Amino acid sequence: MKRAVRRSVVIGSAVAVLVGYAALDAADLAPGILTTRPLPPPPPTATPGTRTLPVVPQPTPSTSVGMPLGSLAEDGAAPSPAALRERLASVLGLPALSLASLVVRDGQTGTVLLDERGAEPQVPASTTKLLSAAAIGQVFGPNDVLTTKVVGGSSAGSIILVAGGDSLLAPDQGNPASVDGHAGLGDLAAQVADALRRSGTTKVTVSVDLSYAPGPLLAPTWSASFRPDGITGAVAMLGRADQRAVPGRPGPADPVAGTVDAFLAQLRKHGITASRASVAHSLAPLDARVLGSVDSAPVLDQLGLALTESDNALIEILARQAAFRSGAQTSFGDVGTWVVKRVAALGLDIQGVALSDASGLSRENRVTALLLTDLLAKGYDGRHAALRLAIEGMPIAGLTGTLEDRYLSGTAHAAAGRVRAKTGTLTGANALAGSVVDDDGRLLVFAGLVPKAGMADARAALDGFVTALASCGCRA
Template identity: 60%
Template sequence: MKRLTAALTVCGVLAVGYAGLDTADLVPGVLTTRPVPPPPPTETPGTRTLPVVPQPTPSTSIRMPLGSLAGDSAAPSPPGLRAALAGVIRMPALADASLVVRDAQSGAVLFDQGGSTTRIPASTTKLLTAAAVGQAFAPDETLTTEVRLGGRADEIVLVAGGDSLIDPGDGDPTAVAGRAGLADLADQVARALRDDGTLRVTLSVDESYAPGPPRAATWGESFQALGIVGTVAMLGLSSERAELDKAAPLDPVGSTAAAFAALLEDRGIQVTAVERPGQAPGGPGARPTPGSTGPPTGTPTPDPRVLGSIESAPVRDQLALALTDSDNTLTEILARQAAFRAAPAGESAAAGFDGVGAWIIDQVATLGIETRGATLVDASGLSRENLVTARLLTDVLVLGYDGQHPVLRTALEGMPIAGLSGTLAGRFIADGEPEAAAGRARAKTGTLTGANALAGSVVDDDGRLLVFAGLVSGAPTEPARSALDAFVSAVAACGCR
C-alpha cells in the first residue's frame, strides 16, 4: 500500500511539473500563458459565393501565410532585385515583355523593364475598372431591384437595378452571388397584391437604368457561345452566369422576368402577359445590333408605389468576386452602371463599351495617376484594342493598398492567391512543388492569344509587401505563364537589400 501511495505521489508531482512546463511553452502541449494573437490589420469583404480560401498555414503550404499589408522591414534594393531577376528576365518567353516591381508602402520603383510601353493588358484591365468603379459607389452601397405599381391597377413593373446576381429562390444574406432572392421579391409582391384584392396582373419590365449594347463589337464572335462572357444587362440570375463552356442566356432580363412571373403564379397571382417596352424585334432572346443602345427607356409612373424590393451584396464585394472569378460579364455590368451614374443628366456617351472604357481612363486619371497612352474600349479586357502600361497597373495597385480607397482595397483582396484559388489555383507549382510565391502572392491574370499578363502583390522573404506587373507579347500562353510565375517567385524569394 505504501508503494502504491508513493507511486501515485510521484506521478502527481510529475504531472504538475509537466503542466507547469507546458504552460511556460517549454514542452509540447495545449496549455499556454501567451495571449491570443490579434487578427491581421486587413479589411475583410463579405462572404463570397465561391469557397473562401483561408490564409495558408504551415500545414497547407511550405511557405508562411500571406502577411500583413505593412511591415517594418526594408524594401529590396534596386541593385539587389536586379541581380535576383537577372536569370529570369533572360527567359525566351520574356523577350518581349514589360516588367515592373514597386514597394507597396512607399510606391518606389524597384525594377522597371519597359514599364512605360503600352501593351494589351487582357484581363488585368479589371484592376483599372475596379479603381474607377470604386469612385462611383459608396463603400457599402448595394443595388436595388424592385417591383412598382404600373399605370393601371392590374399592371406591375419589374425595375432592373443593376443586380445580375439574384438568386432564383430565397436570398442568402451571407453570399455575394445570391444575396438577393427572387422568391423573396415574389413573396412581398404577392402579399401586397392580395391585400389590394388584385389576383390578375400584367408584368412589365423597366430597363431604363444604364442602357447599352449587349456585347462589344471588338469581342470574338465565339466568346458568348464558349461562356467567356454573357449578355451585358442590368438584371440577371446568379444561376445563369456565364462560365467557361457554359453559355449564359442571350436575354437574361427576359429569363429573370419569366422566372418572376412563374413565382407569382405559384403564389396565386395570375400573370396574363410579360411586356418588354421597346424590346428588340424577334421577341424574348432577340439581340440588338452591337453598338446600339438596346431597349429604349420605359415610362415609369410618377411617384410609383413600391410593392417589393430586394438588395444585392455591396458593390465592393461584387467587384472582389469579379476579380476572383475573372468574371467578364459582371465587370462590364458594374462598370456600365458606374459610368451611367457619373454621366451628366441626359448624356449617353458612356453607354457604349468604348465610352465606358474612356470613362474608366478618365476616372483613373482623376486619382492622380498618369494615363498617357492608355486606351480602353471595354471594361473587362476581352478586346485586343485595349492598351495600357505595366507602370499604370502598378500605380493602381499601390493606390489600392494605401488605405484611402476602401472599394478598390476590397476588390484587390478578391484577387486569387498563388497556387490556391481562382485562376491561380493551378499555377506557381513546378515539378509538383510550390514555387516561392505560392501562398503569398495575390494577382490578377490576363490571357488572350499572344498576350499574357499578371499583376498583383507579393510578400517577400523579409515580410515586405511589393506590387508587380508583367505584360508579355508574342509568347505562347504556357511558356508566358511559367515565365511570369518565375518572375514573381524570384521577387518573393529575393529579400535582397
C-alpha cells in the same frame, strides 16, 4: 512621424496579402507562426459593409508552403535594384519575356526597383479590371446595394419589373450569406403577391423597365465567339445568378427574358395568374406604387467577386452603372474612356492608356505596367478604400479564383499563399499584376504584360518571375 505612420499603414495593408499563408498556418498545414510581433491595423478609410469576400477555402496539403514567413520588414529593408535584377536574370532571359513589360515596385515606398519596358502600352487582358475597380470604387460606397423592385403599371392589372443593376438574382429565395444569389426573385414575388391580394388583384401582366444604365449587350470589339463559348455573359442590368457564364457553359443571349420568366413562375407559385404584357418594355410611372423590392449584396462585394473569378460580364455591368451614375455615356467605348478618366483623377499617369471596354476582352485596350503597379501601390498605402477593397478581391496563389490551380507544384510552390494577383489571358496577350511578400518580409508590387507568346509559355514565365520575387529579399 509621417514616415512611421506610413510604415504602419503599409504593414497593416499587407495583411490582406498574407491571408493565404495565414490560412495554411492556422490549419496546421504549415509550420510556425506568421509573424513574431503583432501588426497594427491601418487607420480606417471607410466603414465596410458585411464582408462576404474573398472566400478562402480550407487549405489542403498541396497548397502548404514549406516554411513560415518572417516578420514584415522595416523601412530600411527595401531590396536593392541591382540585387533584384541579378536574382531575376535567368527569368528575364526567357524567350517568352523578350518583349514583355515588367515592373517591380517596393510596396512600402512605391519606389521602382525594376523597369523593363514599363512605359510601353500593351494589351492588358483582364488586368484591365484593376483600373475598372478603381473607377467603380469612386462611385459606390461600401454599403451601397442594387435594388430590384416591382411597381404598379399605368393600367389595371399591369405591373412593371424595374431593373436596378442586380445581375446576380437567385431564381427562388435569396441567400443573405452569399454575394451571387443574395436577393431572390422568389422573395420579390412573395412581396408582390401579398400586395396584389390585399388590393384584390390575382391576375396581372408583367413588363420590364430597362431605363437604368442602358447599353448594348455585347461589345463590337469582342470576338463573336466569346458569349457562345462562355467567356462572357451578355451585359444587362437584370439577370440571374444561376445563368452566369463560365467557359464552356454560356449564359443566355437575353438575360432579361430569362429573369422575367423566372419571376412569372414565382408569381404563379404564390397564387397570382401572371403573363407577359403585350408590350415587353415600359417605363415605370414616376408616382408608381412599389409592390415589392429586394436588395443585392453590397456592390463592392460584387466587385470582389468579379475580380476573384475574373467575371467579364459582371465587371462590365458594374462599370456601366458607375459611369451612368456619374453622367457618362454607357456604350462599351464610352465606359472605357470614363474608367481612364477616373484613374487619372487619382493622380496617376495615363499616358498611352486607352480602353475600349471595362473587362479587358478587347484587343484594342492599351495599359502600361507602370500604371498597374502605381495603382496597386496606391491601394496598399491605406488612403484609398476603394483600391484596398479591390486588392482584397484579387485571387490568392494556390487558393482562390483564377490562381487556384497555379503555384501548386515545382519551384513555384514556394509562392503558394503568398501571391495576390489579377490574371489576364487572351490569345497572344497574357498578364499578371499584384503583390507578393518576399522571404525577407518585404511587400513587393509587380506587373507583367506579355505579348506574342503562347499561353503556357507566358504563364510559366510570369509564375517564374513572381516566384523569384518571393524568394528574393535581395538586400544590398
